[in-house]
Every structure is written in C-alpha cells, then in structure tokens.
Amino acid sequence: MAGGASVLSDDSLLSRLDLGLQHVERAMALVSGIGAFLLMCLAVVSVTGRNGFNEPLPGYVDWIETAMPLIAIFGIAYVQRLGGHIRMDIVVGALKGRPLWLAEFITTFAVLVLMVLLVWGSWAHFDRSFDMTRPMWSRDSTIDLGLPLWPAKLVVPVAFSVLCLRLVLQLWGYGRAFVLGLSEPVAVPLVMSAAELAAAEANQVKGHD
Amino acid sequence: MDNIEIGLWVTGGLLVLVVLGMRVAFAAAFAGLFGLIWIFWARKGYDPSEFGWALEVAVKTAGQVPHGKVASQALSLIPTFILIGYLAYYAGLTRALFEAAKRWIAWVPGGLAVSTVFATAGFAAVSGASVATAAVFARIAIPEMLKVGYDKRFAAGVVAAAGTLASLIPPSAILVIYAIIVEQDVGKLLLAGFIPGLFSAFVYMMLIIGLALVLPNFGPPVRGFTWKERFVSLPPALPIVAVVVIIIFFVYNPFGGDAWGTPTEGGAIGAFIVFCMAVWRGMRFAELKDALIETAKLSIMIFSIIWGVLIYVRFLGFADLPSAFADWITSLHYSPMLILVCILLAYAVLGMFMDAIGMLLLTLPVVYPAVMALNGGAMVAAEDSAFGMSGPMCAIWFGILVVKMAEFCLITPPIGLNCFVVAGVRDDLSVQDVFRGVTPFFIADGVTIALLVAFPAIVLWLPSMA
Amino acid sequence: TEWNVSVWGSRRAFTEHIHKLADLVAEKTGGEFTMNISYGGLSKNTENLDGISIGAFEMAQFCAGYHPDKNRAITVLELPFLGVNTLEEEVAVSHAVYDHPAVAEEMAQWNAKMLMTSPMPQYNLVGTGEPRDELAEFDGMRVRATGGLGEAFRAVGGVPTSVTSSEAYQAMESGVVDTVAFAQHAHLSFGTINTATWWTANLNPGTVNCPVVVNIDAYESLTDAEREALDSSIDEAIAFYLENYGELLKQWDTVLAEKNVQKVMIADEELARFQDIAGKPIHDEWITSMSAQGLPAQELYELVVGTLKTARASN
Ligand code: NA
C-alpha cells in the first residue's frame, strides 16, 4: 500500500534538502493526480461527443497513451520519500539500530544503481524518438493524430532522475544513521512495522467521513 | 549454463531480494535488468570485452519498458478506478450506504455485521481497491457494531474480510491488471467478477448468520426502523446504483445491442457523477487536492510494480522460462484438476507473505501459460479441453480464481494488509485482534473458492452472455 | 549462430514466411544457423524497430503504419487506392521500394536492413451493427485503420481510432471502435471476425506494409555460408507464404458463412466517389509533405506506379 510513513526533520542541511526536494516531489505527484482527473474529463467529453453528436473525439487513444506516463510515473519520487512502495518487511522489521540502517543502506544503494541505469535506458528510449531536424522534433508519433511521442517518453527519465536525487538523500540519511548510531534519523522514512504503516495509511482517511 | 537455468537463478535471486525487504517494484526490475545483462553476456560467451555491449543492450531493452508498457489505454482504467473510490468517500457515499444497509437488513441475526457486508459490497461497486475499502468501513461500521455489543475482534474481522469484495465486484484494479497481463478482454473479466463477488458476500452472510444463531453473546439484531426511515435512507445511496448501472452498461448492454462504450469510459463517467456529488456535498479544493494526491500515490505505487515486474517478464521472454514451465506442467502425470488445486494452494501459501498485486504480477507470466496449456491451449474448444471450457473462458475462470485467492491473502497472517489497515484505523485493536476476528472468514473463503472451482458456471454465466 | 526473432500475436499466415525461412536456413547450414521465433516475448510490437536498433534481437517484423515517423519512406506503400490487386504485385512493389537507397538509408538509421515483405491483400472492414455500405455512413465511424488507410477514412468523415492489432479485438468488443480494417488472416487470427456482423467485400481501400528486417551488425557477422543460406531462401519463403495465403483466401467465403457474417458489396458509384476523395488528393499531399522533409517522394511514388505496371505486363 502507498502509505504515509513518518519522515522526521530538524534544521540540519540534510533535512533542509529533504524538505526542499519534497516540495518538488509533491508538486510532481499533484501533476500525476491532475492527470488522472483530466483523464476522467477526457472520457466524459469523448462519450458525450460520440453518443450526443456523432462526433467521436479524434485521437482519444492517442491522448490517453500520451497522458499515462505522466499519471503513472511522474510522481514516483514522492512515493519513495514516504516509503510508499510496498515491500515485505518480515526481515527488515525485525532489525533495529545499526544493522537496520546497514540493511536499508544496501537495498537503497541497489535501487540507486538500478535507477541510474534506467535513467540511461529510458533516456535512450526518448532519444530514439527525438530529432531536432524533424517536424515537431519527432521521430516517433502516435498512430492516429501523429502526436510526437518524445514528451511522454521524456517524462520517464525526468521522473527517474528526481527519484535518483531522492535515493541519494536517503543514502545520506541511512549512512549518517549508521555512522552515528542514531535511533530516529531525519530525512528517511522510518521503518515502521507493517501495522504501523497501515495505521498511518488509515489516518489519512480519518476525519473526512 | 543455458537460458532456462539463468532464468531459474535470477528468479531465485528475485525471491531473496523480496524477502530481504527490497521494494517489490524495484526488486523485480533489478532482477530483470540483471538477468538481461547475464543473458546477453552469455550470448557472447562471457567475453570480458563484450560486457559493455551486454550492459548497454540490457539497459536499453529495460529502458523501453516503463514508458512502453504504461502508455496503454487499457491500463488507464486503474487511476480512474482509484480516483472514483476516493471521490466516493468525500461524497459521503460510504456513510449513506451503511445507513441504508443498517435500516434495511440489520433485523436478521448478526444484523449489523450482515449490513456491513452488504454496504461494503455496495461500496465495492464504486471502489477499485480492497485496502481503501477496508480502511473506510473500519471508520464507519466498527463503532456501530461495538455500540450494540459485538465482540470487537469479530467486528474488525467482518470489515477486513468484506473489504476484499472490492476486488471482485467491478470496478477492480486487480482484475484489470490480470486482464492486461494475460491479454484477455477487460470487459468480460470485470463482468465475470460480479457474480462471484456477490456470491462471496452471500457466503459471508451465511457464515455470520450461522455464528449469530450458535453463539449466545453474538451481536443482537437491530430492529425498530420504520418503513419511512428505511425509505429516507435510500436516496443518499442512490448514486451508487447509478454508477453501478453505468459501469455495467459500458461493459455490456443487458438489453442486447452495443455496450455504451468502454469500461474505461464507464469508470470515468461514474467518477464524474461521484465528483459532481462530492462538489454538491461541499467538497473543497483542498479536499480535491488530497483526493488527487492520494490517487496519484496509489496509482504510482501500482504502476511501479507493473513496469518493474514487466522488466522481469521481458527477461523471462529472453530466457524462454514461461514456455519451459508450461511444458513441464503439461508433462506431469497427474489430473489437470489436481494440478490446478495445487497451484491454488501454492498461491495461498505465497499469499501469506506477499501482497495481492505483487504476487499476481510476479507469478502470472509463468503460471498462466501453464494453466492454459493444461486446459488444452489458448484456443481450445470446450469439448476438447481438460476443464470443460474454451480457452478464453478458462482464462476468465482462472482469473477470478486467482484474484479470489489474492484477496484471501489480504486477510491471512502474517502479511494481511486489510487486517493491518483495520487495526490501524482503530486504536483499541491490535493486529492480532483483527487476525483472530477474521479467522472464521477463512472457512467462508475456502468454501467460496471450492465452489467456484467445482461450479465454473458461477463465474462464466455472465461473461458467456456478453 | 542463433538468432532471436521478434514478432507478435500468434503464429498465422502473416508469419509463415518467417517460419519457412527459419526452416530453410537451418536445413541449408546443417543446423548451424537457427532462428528462435518469439511471439511478443522480446518486445512490444510497436517497438520492434527500437529493439533492432538496440541489438536486443537480430530479426523482427513491424508495420509501417504503427510509427510512420520511424519509416517515412516506405509509407508510400500504404497510400490508399494504389491499385495493387494481387499479393504477387504487392511483393513486387514492396521489394522495389525496399531496394531504393532512400529506404535503405532510413532503415540504416535503425541499424536495420530490409529482408523481405509480408504481403497482404486489401484491408477490408468488418463491423458490428447495421452494415455501412454508403460513404455517408462512414461519417463519425470509429475505425481501426492505420497509416494511409486511416487518412482515407478520415477524408470521408471517419475517425481513425487505432490500437495495435493485438488490441483490436478488445477495442471492437468493448466499443472503442465500430469497425476494424484488416486483411483476412488478421480478421481470423485476432478474432475480429468473431464479433463482426458484416464484411466489405469490395471496398479495397489499400493495404498495410509490414517488412521483416534484420540487424545490420548481426547480418554482417554471419559467416559467408550462413549469409548465402539466408539470402537465397527469401524467394522460396515468400513463395511458400503466397501459396499458404492463397489457400486461406480460397476458404474465406466458407469462413464468412460459418461465422454468419454478411458480405457487403458497395455500389460502384460510391466506390468511385471514395477514390476521388481519398485517392489522388492523399497521394499528392503525401508527396508534398514528404518532399518538404527532404525525401525523394516523387521518385518513390513513381517507382511504385512503374513497378506495378511492369508487374502487370509480365503476367
Ligand atoms: Na470494486
């Protein structure tokens, strides 16, 4: 489950960087959410046009395919900051103190390696569809409207780059916690038991009914 | 080492990463990328000077997947189905549903618990995610049950179990994911979930009534609502009905003729109605923003698993593991039904330790072709098949079975997300309490799954009409 | 040498030449050179050319209309109403265009080399509901038709709504589209015929061009014997394909009867009007816009027309 985890803050440089980056990340997540909202509006327009006026929305599929990366990927760093990507924490949940920070450091480092490589790979994917000499700089386009694909493809390396920054901050946070032997470090999602994580998740719906 | 051995090693490595606590999405992508590098390098005979080439080809191959797989009109159902659930909450539909269910059916033995099941089933018709459903109803239904003297553990168990209905009754994010992975008709799968979902609700109800009749101190029925009070409770819950009808008509027109559109469009129109209602009920911009960010978080979490696992699946394609596994399964000298039951039991065990979506995404690429092969192939006719149903029907039937299994796993210890969520909402309940309370429902789910296996018509009747 | 070959869907008439090629090559090299044909396991169908350029696999099939910007030169073969009547003519014009330096150059940018075509007959429509047998009924029709075919339907008020072939059945079943334009084999293998009530027998608006390409590096690193085995097998593979497809076409009427699909004939004057609107004007527009992008568009177009004439004359 995507869930709220607690990320502590203080007035250290790391914590200020964390909060600064969080503003960017949250804005990106909001863009993803607005994308989902617009998807809904697009369908309403499409259905109304088709059934009401025999005027189907041209390129309905093209627009959806262009918007999906924005909705599904753009805000990925925000989810990482909150520790919202699911995992099995049977092993990690049993650790405390230095062993815990070490374990977190190692898996986070592996994710960083992965994401740096995927920035490269997804950039190459973007780059193959991008050519400054062509009309609309496009070397690959959607089937019906011929919308250039490169903006949607560019979303991925951009989102992954922000995620890499986030991972670097988290590595810094875990590394610091390991070296100093902290119990409640700043700027990293604090390991909660799965139950505590769910509690935080559930808290989000409190007070709204 | 041949490709299939590489496939097995990498798959083992992936399980280790998951157990060690790496986020499932990244663990799958990591294993997939690593496997691709291995397989490309192996093609060059592990020549050190070719490692750079293998790395580059693997990275670029994996780098196609996030955009390529996510930019899909079929997958656009997922954010819509999630958005609709959050908006329904802000529109006050959950409270309205519970009130209506209470006034109409709480007079039976175990009344409020039965009402909770039905209100949840109703909410399931607008919510695409089980865990969100459980969280919402834990807030609304548990206090009411405690007021009339239910055991708090049992009250929590009812909510945790009933929450799983959201993934069978359409809309359902997890059914869409299944349909995408196995490349089957999303509409038919959603339709297929409808009756098994209601059927599950019915089995839950029978269980509760049975317990209420047997146990002396079980929660009493709640009576004394006038007919006027009953009818007054209906209008606020009506938008749910409108949304259900719309989604059904967009998937399949019961009066013959064409469906009104696609499931995506149906979900979106439903979401739009609920959105209008939420605005009318006074939803502010700040609340809309919360709903959008929550939708984004849940969608991104799900999509990360999707593209992460699909990188691993791309590697499996190069390793040719799925077809090897299918060949192995079909070569076994046991009855197909026995093998199917074993597969379902394996899901029950795996599900104890994993969440539903991750489990399905990780296993289906290998298990699904095997099950289809077991039945006689993707295009087999009903009369030539092992399970007595055509290939496409088998795909639907198996889909409902595994989704029901995956939902069952949401309430089994030690990792049962629905139980965690319910315990999280209620400060007076520990996770152990909820697991205790939900135990009777294991029997109900076992019965449901056995009946779905024994009588596939429960699943296939509706989609075979469409 | 073992090559990975990326195609999509399931084995069908459209991929038989690839299987034949694999058999022939293995036979000629005594099993030294084999091909491992994967249906969808190695790549998404719209990204096969990307996969070739990366070097992830050595051979692949793709359709020009999925991504015209990647392969502008060969989109000349997808122009509507070119007047290609038989599969043999389709092979002749396709291979003539594939041999043009502008095509070779554009493919080389993807590290790809044209090997052979996958000829298909005219893409006729299947649809649900009442048959659409007049031009006026194409207004507001959501049709799955890519490339030049999409342009043709757009010219008469249709709304091209294109999903890839693998998703066409689902799109039709769920109402994303009203009609699907496919060749016969694809109506069969992608199941669109199963949900259709009618098929246009004589609309014949054009077809789609789907070449098979190889990765240049992989091709060049073959031994001489292997390369010779590959090159010399192409004609036989194509011949096998044509024979196999011919059988399928012979049975087509039986299939229509079995599936209870109505065969719709469109009146000659309606067809003539469609050609007037969607034929020459779209050809001219293609030549203008491709010339503006620096392609020898006029030359390519005339190559098609000329080859077609020669192919006719030789029969
Ligand atoms: Na649902």
Ligand code: NA
């Ligand atoms: Na579980």
